[in-house]
Amino acid sequence: MTLNGKKILVTGADGFIGSHLTEELVRQGCDVRAFVYYNSFNSWGWLDASPKDIRESLDVFSGDIRDPHGVKKAITGCDVVLHLAALIAIPYSYHSPDTYIDTNVKGTLNVVQAARELEIEKVVHTSTSEVYGTAKYVPINEEHPLQGQSPYSASKIGADQLAMSFYYAFHTPVSIIRPFNTYGPRQSARAVIPTIISQIASGKRKIKLGSVEPTRDFNYIKDTVSGFIAVAESERSIGEVINIGSNYEISIGETVQLIADVMRAEIEIETDPNRIRPEKSEVERLWADNRKAKSLLDWSPSYGGRDGFQRGLTETAAWFTDRENLKAYKADLYNI
Numbered sequence: 315m316t317l318n319g320k321k322i323l324v325t326g327a328d329g330f331i332g333s334h335l336t337e338e339l340v341r342q343g344c345d346v347r348a349f350v351y352y353n354s355f356n357s358w359g360w361l362d363a364s365p366k367d368i369r370e371s372l373d374v375f376s377g378d379i380r381d382p383h384g385v386k387k388a389i390t391g392c393d394v395v396l397h398l399a400a401l402i403a404i405p406y407s408y409h410s411p412d413t414y415i416d417t418n419v420k421g422t423l424n425v426v427q428a429a430r431e432l433e434i435e436k437v438v439h440t441s442t443s444e445v446y447g448t449a450k451y452v453p454i455n456e457e458h459p460l461q462g463q464s465p466y467s468a469s470k471i472g473a474d475q476l477a478m479s480f481y482y483a484f485h486t487p488v489s490i491i492r493p494f495n496t497y498g499p500r501q502s503a504r505a506v507i508p509t510i511i512s513q514i515a516s517g518k519r520k521i522k523l524g525s526v527e528p529t530r531d532f533n534y535i536k537d538t539v540s541g542f543i544a545v546a547e548s549e550r551s552i553g554e555v556i557n558i559g560s561n562y563e564i565s566i567g568e569t570v571q572l573i574a575d576v577m578r579a580e581i582e583i584e585t586d587p588n589r590i591r592p593e594k595s596e597v598e599r600l601w602a603d604n605r606k607a608k609s610l611l612d613w614s615p616s617y618g619g620r621d622g623f624q625r626g627l628t629e630t631a632a633w634f635t636d637r638e639n640l641k642a643y644k645a646d647l648y649n650i
Contacts, residue, residue, distance in 0.1 A: 315394075315436065315547050318343045322546075323389055325349040325379055325425065326398035326440075328359025330501045331493075335396065335539050336361065340368045342543075347373040349388050349399065360500050379421035386428040394436045394546060397425045397477075400470070403504045404444070404591065405650035407466035418469040419476060426480040426488065434487070438546050439477040441492040441555065442470050443531070443600050452563070453603035456492070456555045463595045474555070481553045489551040491542060494559035494602045498535030498626065499633035503649040507532070507627070510570055511634045514579050516645035521581050524589030526567035531559045531602040534617035534626035544611040551610060559602020560615045562623060576627050577635075588648055 322339055326332040327348035339346050350358050358374060377384035379399040389395055401407070401417045422439060429437045446454050447461025462468030480486040497507040506523070513521050533541075541558035545551045564572075567583070574581045590596075607613045617626040633639055 315549060317394065317543065317547055319345070320393040321345045321347065321391060322394045322396060323347045323349060323392040324396045324398065326400060328361055329398065330360065331496055331535065331538055332398045333360035333364065333500060334498070334535050335398070335542050336372070337364055337368050338539050338543070340371050345373070347375055347388065347392060349375050349377060349379070352376040352378055379424065380416050382424040382427065385424040386431070389425070389428045389432055389434065392434065395425060395429055395434055396438045396542060396546060397422065398440045400440065402442070402466065403502070403650055404464045404466045405504070407464050407469070409650065411465035414465050414469040419472045422473040422477055426477050426486055430480055430484050430486045436546060436552070437477070437486060437488045438542060439474065439488060439490050441474045441490050442467070443492060443494040443559065443602065444597060445471045445474065445492070446600065448597050449599040449601060452599065452601040453561060454557070454601060455603040456557055456606055463597055478555070487552045489545050489553070490555040491545045492555055492557050493538050493541065494531040494533050494557065494600060496533050496535055496538040498630050499639070503643050503645070506566055507569065507573070507630065508634065508643070509649070510573050511577070511631050512640065512643045512645040514574065514577050514581060515631070515635045515640050518645065519579065519581050520584045521570065522584050522586040522589065522648070523566070523570070524586060524591065525596060526570065526583060527565060527598070528596060529563045529565045529599045529601065530569070531561070531563055531600050532569070532623060532626070533558060533560050533615065534622070537615040537617050540616070541607065541613055544607070544613040548611050554610065556607050556610060557602050557604055558607055558613070559604050560618045560622065561602055561604045562619050563601035564623065572624060573627055573631065576624065577631050586648065
């Protein structure tokens with residue numbers, strides 16, 4: 315399937331990954347309906363910062379993924395749905411777990427139910443590497459056991475299973491993309507890389523963090539976006555769960571030092587107890603096996619390995635150090 319000429323709905327288009335994906339689809343000539351979270355300010359989230367020509371080409375739908383009537387209305391007339399709308403912050407899921415079930419599980423039900431009824435050509439549902447929990451073996455392939463170590467990851471496991479059940483039960487053409495830790499311009503400071511960069515960019519040299527021992531497989535936003543498009547276009551991805559990751563493992567502590575080197579800053583790490591997850595909830599190790607993406611989709615990361623990670627961090631730091639961009643962040647506060 316080629317997406318060019320298709321009407322595509324992107325849920326969560328106002329968010330970090332969603333805005334980048336929406337922009338790239340428009341650049342590739344797609345007809346995009348951007349589902350953004352309704353608010354009285356008429357804000358389109360990060361899409362407000364998109365180039366004027368992209369904003370003017372969008373069909374924007376303001377709604378709430380938890381509302382089945384609005385979701386079905388948004389999907390009506392579309393050929394493909396890329397479902398990214400979700401609550402994603404792990405600490406906030408400790409605080410308000412009910413909202414994660416309503417948004418992530420019920421929201422996904424609303425999407426796949428409407429897609430089934432409207433006979434949509436393709437649904438790409440967004441998962442997360444957090445569903446794997448602490449790695450039992452590495453690299454982590456798609457057969458790895460699922461472990462709900464936080465209310466967030468449990469809600470995403472539920473959403474993934476629900477989406478796939480519609481493929482098995484009703485032949486709804488569902489694919490599940492499972493990105494590992496995406497980073498890049500516009501990411502919320504609830505994630506570790508923007509937390510580090512925004513503090514350094516604000517002039518701080520004592521960087522407040524939680525645990526620095528866990529490892530992650532960081533995936534630059536451009537690679538995640540290309541992964542979404544590859545999954546959406548591939549007929550072979552239907553009924554499949556596919557990891558999108560860099561296949562490079564690095565600790566949080568090493569990541570801090572690499573960022574400091576990129577930003578040419580001498581820093582110290584100060585442990586903030588408020589940022590430390592409960593012991594059994596912390597995911598200690600993530601490392602993506604991306605061979606399935608390579609074989610099924612012919613996808614591979616452009617920012618892989620240490621050199622690729624350093625290039626991605628350089629681009630990310632350059633965006634954050636722009637004062638107009640940095641103004642959107644509160645580096646003094648812990649963002650849950």
